[in-house]
Amino acid sequence: MEYLIVTLSSYLLGSIPFGFILTKIFLKKDIRDIGSGNIGATNALRTGNKTLGYSTLLLDITKAVLPVLYVKFNYPDYIFIASLSSFLGHVFPIWLKFKGGKGVATYVGILFSINIVLGLVFIVSWAVIFLISKYSSLSSLVSSLIIPFYLIIFNDYSSIFFMIMFVLIFYTHRENVKRLKNKEETKTKIY
Numbered sequence: 001m002e003y004l005i006v007t008l009s010s011y012l013l014g015s016i017p018f019g020f021i022l023t024k025i026f027l028k029k030d031i032r033d034i035g036s037g038n039i040g041a042t043n044a045l046r047t048g049n050k051t052l053g054y055s056t057l058l059l060d061i062t063k064a065v066l067p068v069l070y071v072k073f074n075y076p077d078y079i080f081i082a083s084l085s086s087f088l089g090h091v092f093p094i095w096l097k098f099k100g101g102k103g104v105a106t107y108v109g110i111l112f113s114i115n116i117v118l119g120l121v122f123i124v125s126w127a128v129i130f131l132i133s134k135y136s137s138l139s140s141l142v143s144s145l146i147i148p149f150y151l152i153i154f155n156d157y158s159s160i161f162f163m164i165m166f167v168l169i170f171y172t173h174r175e176n177v178k179r180l181k182n183k184e185e186t187k188t189k190i191y
């Protein structure tokens with residue numbers, strides 16, 4: 001029963017489409033008709049409203065932090081279930097016919113909730129790659145691959161879980177990968 005409650009509550013929190021909600025409220029637009037059509041923070045930035053973009057980022061991080069931290073302190077055996085469920089909620093939200101975001105902000109929330117060091121490793125890696133390339137997608141892909149390898153160095157069994165997470169993030173970025181390969185990817189302005 002606990003397993004089911006953790007899975008469902010984490011998924012439902014992860015499913016809250018903040019980019020969609022904020023764009024509807026403040027711009028009276030559907031974010032799915034803007035830029036890439038994605039509901040995440042990077043596309044929210046493309047609305048031209050930086051406050052809306054960064055608010056989406058913070059809320060998408062928070063919607064993973066809340067269930068994962070709660071489970072970490074109350075049902076630690078289910079921490080990876082809560083993490084995966086909140087991530088899948090963002091990528092496949094029940095409220096938007098299972099068409100959601102790419103999951104990176106939610107993944108960052110998961111990292112910081114499980115281990116602050118992992119969150120910092122991701123953020124530093126992302127920032128360095130972004131400063132060099134200006135591609136949000138490339139920065140996210142490489143940084144999410146660095147995490148399991150970082151854990152392998154320390155012989156941490158959770159590296160398996162984070163390798164699975166990398167595969168999922170790679171899947172959500174499959175169109176970006178094609179555009180990067182064809183040198184057609186759009187550079188991201190974050191300020």
